[in-house]
Structure formats: C-alpha cells, structure tokens
Amino acid sequence: MDNFQIVYSGWDPEEQKLREALCTLGNGYIATRGAAEESKDSKNNYPGTYLAGGYNRAKSNIADKEIENEDLVNFPNWLYLNFRPESGSWLNLDECEVQDYQQVLDMESGILSRSFVIEDSEGRKSKIESRRLVSMRDMHNAALEWILTPLNWSGSIEIVSELDGNITNNGVERYRDLESRHLDVLSTQELKDGISLTVQTNQTQLVMAQAARTTLFDGNHKLEVDTKTISNKKSIAQHFFLNAKEGISVRAEKIVSIYTSRDKAISEPSLEASENIAFAPLFDQLLKRHRQAWNRLWKQADIQLDNGAKTQRLARLHVFHILQTASPNSVGLDIGIPARGWHGEAYRGHIFWDELFITPFYNLRFPDIAKSLLMYRYYRLEKARHAAKEAGLRGALYPWQSGSNGREESQKIHLNPQSGNWLPDHTYLQYHVNAAIAYNIWNYYKATGDHEFLSCFGAEIFLSIASFWGSKAEFDTDKGRYVFLQVVGPDEYHTSYPDSDQQGLNNNAYTNVFAAWVLQMALDILDLLENPTAERLLQRLEIDEDELLLWKDIGTKIYLPFLDGEVISQFEGYEDLEEFPWEEYRKKYDNIQ
C-alpha cells in the first residue's frame, strides 16, 4: 500500500507550510491543514480549519478606496495540544533539536501521523507520536491521538488541550494589507466532559461551535489527573498535570465535535456539539469507522495507472484531495469546487471553472456529488440573472469568482506583489465560465441519464446561459460573422490590448467556440425535453422563436481568428503584439515567474 502514502522524512521548517497544505485532512464538510498540533500561526506554521462554503466579507481601505473581499474563513484551531515539563518550555519544533522526524499521510485511510524525538535545552529527550483524522464517516467529528514518551527523564509535566478562537485569516502573504478579522467569539464553556467554543463570522453571521473531549491514558487505562480549565475571551483550554516516567508513554486522545448554523437537523450548534461530544466514541472506534468509510470511497474512486509508483501516488493524491473537498458528506451542502480545495486561503475558497475538470470524475463515480455541485449553480441562477440584467444582457451571467451568494467576487483591483502597485483587474471578464457550467450540465446528463435533473434544473440553467451568449454576440457585417467582444479567455496574462482603454479582448478563440457550442447544444436540449416541459420553460424564460433562430445562426456563423489562415489565434490581434521582453525582465528580476 506504499502508493497510498506520502512520506516526509526529516523536519524542514521552510517546507512546513507546503506540507501543511498537502497534508490537509477533510471530509467534504470541514478541512484542517496538516499543521503541527503544538503549533500556532508563526513564520513556519499556519494551522487552518475551514468550513466548506464558510465565507465572510470584510471591507478594507486600499489606495484610498474601500474594497470588499469575501474570504474563506479560517475558523478556530481545534488541533492545539502541547506539553511542557515542569520548569520547561512548551514544545516548539523551531526552538529545539528535532531527531528522527517522520510524517506520513496515509491516503488510504485518511490519517496523518507524525513521529519524532526532541531534545530540549536541558537534555531531556522525548518521543512524540501523533495520529489524526477528520472523520469521513462521522462528519461532525475530528480526532487526534498524541503519545508522549520521556526517553531519558522523569518528572511532572503539564499537557494543554485548547480550542483556539484567536484566529485571523493570515495564510496568504499578498492579502495581508486587507482586513483579516472575520470571527467573533460568542462563548467559551466548560462541559461535563470537556470544553467548547462558539464563534460567529462577523458579516455572514455563520456560527460554528466546537466541543473537545480530551482524555489521558496509560495504555488503555484512563488516567485521573489534576485538571484545570482556563478560558479567556477568545479561547478555552484544559490543562492536565501529571507525573511522567522515563520509558512510560502517556497517551492523549482529543475528540472534537464541530457544528455550524448551516447544518441540517440541529437545534443550535453549541448544543449539538456538546451533546455529540458526550456520545462520541473513543479514538480507536472513530478511527475504525473512518477507515471503513474511506475504504468504501476508494472502492468507487481509485484510478489505477500502469506507469510507475510515483505517477500512481500522484493520481491518488489528487483523488484524495478532491474527495476531501467534495465527498458524500457534501451532498446538499450548497458548495461548489473551489480552486484549491478547502485547504487554505489562496483564491479565497472561491468557485471558478474547476468543476469543468473535476465533474467528469464525479459524474461516473459519485453522480450524487456531481449533481449537488451543479445545484450550487442552480441556487445562484437568480443572482446570475441580475448580473446579466445589470450588464444590459439577457439570460444568466455567472460570475468568474463565485462564493456565498453568487455575486461576482473577483477583485476590482489587484496587487502586483512585485511592484507593490494596485492595478485594475479585468479577470472578471472570463465569461467562459458560462460555457463551462453549461458543459458540466451536459456532461452530467450524458454520464448519468438523469433526465429529471435536466428537466427540473439543468435545462433552465443551460438555456439561461445560452440566452446570455445570444445577447452578448454581435454581428460584424464586415466579417459576415458573429463576434464576442471585450472578454478575457483562460489566459489571464492577457486581459486587454496595449495602449487601449478597452477592457478585455475580442474574439478569444476558446470563448467563441465554446459559446457557439452552448448555443447549438441548447437547441438539442430543447429537443430532449418532452413537451410541455420545453414550452413551459421557454415561456418562463421568455425565450421566443426569434431568439432560438438567432442561436442557431450564431452557432454556425461564429467568427474565429486565425494566424496566417491556418493556426487558430488565441484572440483577435494576438499576432500584432510585441514579443515579451524576456531578456530585459530576466536581467531586472532574478525569477520572472
């Protein structure tokens, strides 16, 4: 089962944040970065826990303008667990000698484990072994196990287990000038069996409650030790005081329940979290159930390749992270596929066009997840209609970046991290997402034959998008063809012409071809629907016979720019651009990435 494991040998502080992202554990509902249990936000560490679709908006003043961004919120850190010997410091890998460090991401079972020996300034050597999971079976539960073995010392120690709500969105360097405070802590509470923390996002008013039950064991025997609960305004922690003996392991289990105000079947989140933690089983039992769930998923999900262990492992890494982003737990959660999973804050957790590449996988293996992802778009159809209206167009115009409610979340101005300048951002003109969404509907239908989805939801989105493209097209009498002007294609490095005030480019080939496909296919979909479904839909969407004829015409008379009449040009006028001054830039900047 080697090809299910990612193994990191040796402690490499510089690489830690990358490892955190790649070792994220998630279950399609929550995701937690693979940060060290004992770490807090610092130079080399960035613990992050994200809720699928858990967004919040904040306003920042930049360059004398107020801008608003919607972020994927970093919620409280449930991981934190640490220890110190009496008179010693809390464990911090950046401040002590680390030996035999090994970290393993076991993708087969969705378990992240770490093992290492540390030696502190007083020569005390201790071994730490940890395992953790974010349960695929019990979606509200996460858990970790920590085994501490003093190798050459005995003495009294303190173990701390915290729920830390003192969290900001601080994961992406280029966003650091922007407002990053998204959470208010509503309450901390000592429970019969542990502790709980409840927070609320300060704009979307999304509540998340976390409850934690931490238990110490000597083997399988529960240790009764002195315990103190300390809470401050933003966090709550249990401190355990005990004597550690050379060569004898102390095992800590931290079981966590997470509920939010968006959940089904709840009274209110903090009540559910407390009740759940009272019933939650021990680590081993949770692990067993979690393993079974991953086992079932892999039976449906595994892609086996012939070309070597590394490729095989990489394919599984992709499948693993995709399933952690949208799993059977995600069905009905009203989420889309974010550009980087729920694994961090880059791209703000927004939904771009990535479904285009990922839904073919779900269509065949997990059609219910694919459908749920498409429903994310359906529920935002009204907003897309408003966007089309505001652009003076018909139908539905889905945003390039979509988040909570489906408005355009693309930034209006964008920081060039090299120059430090804020520049206008035209990337929202990537209307081609409106071909991708239509394509995903068609592809889902082809794979599943789900005619009910097509009739009730899919066709409405598809025709609304077609209506947008139909109204966006212009007939160019010189060319004798239809053109799409002022758009941006998938190449985000070209968003306008030099020395031109025009936003966007004309006749991006990808966009033109794909839009024409949508318009042709819309007519085929109408044929697929039985009457009176088709007629009623056209009536509701106010699409008349003339509009259908227009679609047909555009579908066969779309303009395509060519270089020398043979090679399709990326967009009209591409051939007139000057070559990029590669040498000049290579001289000016070491790395021109």
Added chain:
Amino acid sequence: MDNFQIVYSGWDPEEQKLREALCTLGNGYIATRGAAEESKDSKNNYPGTYLAGGYNRAKSNIADKEIENEDLVNFPNWLYLNFRPESGSWLNLDECEVQDYQQVLDMESGILSRSFVIEDSEGRKSKIESRRLVSMRDMHNAALEWILTPLNWSGSIEIVSELDGNITNNGVERYRDLESRHLDVLSTQELKDGISLTVQTNQTQLVMAQAARTTLFDGNHKLEVDTKTISNKKSIAQHFFLNAKEGISVRAEKIVSIYTSRDKAISEPSLEASENIAFAPLFDQLLKRHRQAWNRLWKQADIQLDNGAKTQRLARLHVFHILQTASPNSVGLDIGIPARGWHGEAYRGHIFWDELFITPFYNLRFPDIAKSLLMYRYYRLEKARHAAKEAGLRGALYPWQSGSNGREESQKIHLNPQSGNWLPDHTYLQYHVNAAIAYNIWNYYKATGDHEFLSCFGAEIFLSIASFWGSKAEFDTDKGRYVFLQVVGPDEYHTSYPDSDQQGLNNNAYTNVFAAWVLQMALDILDLLENPTAERLLQRLEIDEDELLLWKDIGTKIYLPFLDGEVISQFEGYEDLEEFPWEEYRKKYDNIQ
C-alpha cells in the same frame, strides 16, 4: 372553476380564526395565516407567519417544574397595512359597520382576496379590496395589493405599511401559561426602496430578515406622496400621507422579501432581503409568475372526483394545503410533514406520523418531495440511535414528536384544559411511528423504484428501526409468542391501565402487527440490496446473523390479542375495562368532547 374556490360571505368575527387557518397561504417555505391585513393579535384575529421547520425552545415554570417546549415560531407579521382618514381611527372591523363582506380563497392560483365596505362613526363609507399571495414561484417573495375607494367622502388620509416584530406565540389558548417569547429583534432599517426588519429566535438563533417595498398607485400611475418611516425597537413602518377623493381608488402594493439564515445561496439574510426587494417585480408580474407555478403544480396534483362539487372542493382544499406545506420549494429544506401544516401553532409544528397518510400522494406525483421528507428522518438517525441507546434498546428509536434536531419533543406533562390539572403524558410511547417511517420508505421505493435512495439511505433507516423492534420484543413463554409491552397505540385516550403504575399498554394490536411487518420486510430489503451493499450495511449497523434469525422468528410469532377469539382487541386487557361513564360526564359537562 368554482370547485377551486372557498367563498366566505359576511363578516363573522367568531369564525375569523378558523378562516385564518383555512385561508393560510404558503409555498412550502413560509406560510402566513389568512388574517386581515389591518389586524393585530386580538380576540378575533391572530396574524401568523411561520417558517417551515422554524422552531425555537423555551423553558417555562409549571407546577414547580421547569419544562422545555419546542415551538413553531410565529415570525414577524409582514401583512400589516391599514389606513385612517384624518381625525379618524385606524380601520378595525371589530369596531365599525361592515357591509358586503366577501372573502375568497382561490386555490387554483393560491390567491386570497377580500372585499368589503365599512362605515365609520362619522358616516364615511369606504370600500376595501385586497389580494395577496405567498409566491410559489419566487419562494422568498410574498405580496399584497390593497385598493381603497372612498364612497361618499374626500379628505386627507394616512396609510401605514408595517413589518411587525412585536410578536409572541399566542395562537393556542392551552399553551398560554407557557413561555411564548421566541424572538429578538436584531435591527430595523430604512432602505432606498422600503423598510426591513431582522429578527432572531432566542434559542435556535435562527435569523429571519423581511424587507418590504410599498408603493401607492392611482391606476397604474405611481403616486408620489409624503412618506415618513417610523421605527421603534420591535417594528418599522412607512406612513403615507395623501388626499383621497370620493369615487377615486388608491391602490397600494406591498411586496415583501423573506430570507433566513438557513437559506442556500446567501451571504446573510438581511443583505439578501434588501437586494431581492430592489429587484422584485411589481405585484402583477409576481402574480403572473405565481399563477404559472400553481398551474404547473395542479397539472401534477389535481385529484378529480365524481361525487359532487362539495367533495371535489374538499379534496382540492386538502391538496392545496398539503402543497402549501411541502412543495417543490421544500426539497432540501430538511423539513417533515407537521400535523397541521405551517398554518398555526397547534401541535407546535411537530412532525408526528402524518407522513404515513400524505407520502402516498407525493410518491406518485412529486417523488422528489417525498424523498426530501424521508431525508428529514435520515438526518436524524443519529439522534434516534441515541434515544434507543438511552432506552436500553438497539437500533434507532424515532420520537413520537420530532422537531428541529430529532429529540423527543413530546411533553412530559400535559394540561387538561377542563380540569386545569397537569398530568403525566405517556403519549411519547407511541413507538408505532417507527413502523410508519419504515412503511413510508418501502412505499416510496415501491412507487419510484429509487434504488439509489434505498441503498444509500432508506435501507439504513429501515434496518435500524427493525433492530429497535427486535430488541424491544420479548418472548412470552406462557403465550409462546413475542409481545410488545408498555407502548401506546394510535388511540391516545388509552395510555395506561387503570390502577396501574405501568406506563403504556401491552400488545397494542396495531403496533404488534406493524412491527412484525417491519421485521419481515427488513429481510426482504436486505435481499433487494446487491452485495456487498447489504453486507457492508449489516457490518456498519452491527447486525449479525442471530439478529436476523430473531427478526424472522418475531415476524412469524407475534402475539395478537383477541376478543372472544374472533375480533382483534385494541390491546391486551381492553375487554376488562369498564365502560366510560357517558351519562355522568354528559350531566357534569355540557360538551364531553
């Protein structure tokens, strides 16, 4: 289309609350009682707006005990619209002469209209005509139209349009000793186009925002009049000042947007409500779309009968209210079928066994709604497992009364409204709901062939329920049969034996037969699932071969009580009960209902 109309002629204050319930308009997401627009909670009027599944818990001190009840919350009243002539009083049908009163519930289009003439103490006669809808098409919108015509006078008038958050749960007389305050008003706001009010339930923390845009028209010409917005802590109102002329009608349109924190595709409710109301169309357009939606529903829903107009109308009244309770808008809302719809506060909006009678209708006509109602149970399976565990039994024990999170919501003590005594309430022993739920799953599967639902969700519920019944059964060696002791059957008037401390009755025939059916059918369902699905499910639910053999045995050896060996007895010992002292009670109380 007479058979789609309920017509009330004449103003009958005594009958008003019944009319309010029967004239409730809803769309499977929200429901608003048919109270007069100009009325507030009073002797004859009880405006109520309810959210499907919108519950809140409150504690009350009764008979020295603290009891907690979960109520369906009465949310702010969006209806309120009233007028007064200068120096006159606000319209109140209880205080003026009412002529030509007619109220029509048009079930074909989901429209409630009223028309009447009033004469005030100064002899001013005015005609009022109103129409309203809760949009089946645009689920976040409701709207009303009010036409005022001064018949014999002219003068300045004031019209008020309010969103009233000064609301308690006050609809059921017998609950009035209980805590009835469920709402905190979070904010009132004056919008560019109107007003908004945001409230939050004080325990479940469910947020509802309402925004209203009120516009006055002279025919189709918008009237620009003096307007003043007045808000206090719990409500906000727009006041319009204008001159009315004899014989000239003034038409007011009030368009309302309602969003809650449970909605999909939202940033936060008050933002969505304000944005929606800015885009919402005029009354006529909303009405047109609403009509189209009802038209489509009736095409699938209508039940046509041959035995007379009255029966036909009644059948439609039932279908109409069922569809207002759970409609295509309800799919995915995590709601069940409440005993009295979302039409008022009786039964607290709880979910009993009513699905048993109603899902056969949905199964054939709206299978997606039926499935969504079953998913309400699936999401509460974990709570049902806890309940079984706490009762010392296996599997899943669903509650007799289910609400927000699926715990047992039946009262522990119950007020006898006649004697004023609080008595222990054993009705929670109606475990037979756990046969009804299983039956609904089977029935849905039979009607739809939805094997995916059965494999992923239905079978898990069904087998968990079977496991409960299997562990509840006891083998009576004297009888040579299995018995179910201490249960309550559907006859809620018999919940224990006289002069016995035992809660519940033994061997209720309905329960025994139905439970045996569940146990037999569970085995059939296992046969229907392909392996390895069946095996994996048994493994997950920890059901072994012995347990399956036990089910088979119980299924064929259930005890049934008989009267004289021929007629099935309602329960064991029924024949030993004394006859009810009918005469004595008839003498003591006029009405022994």
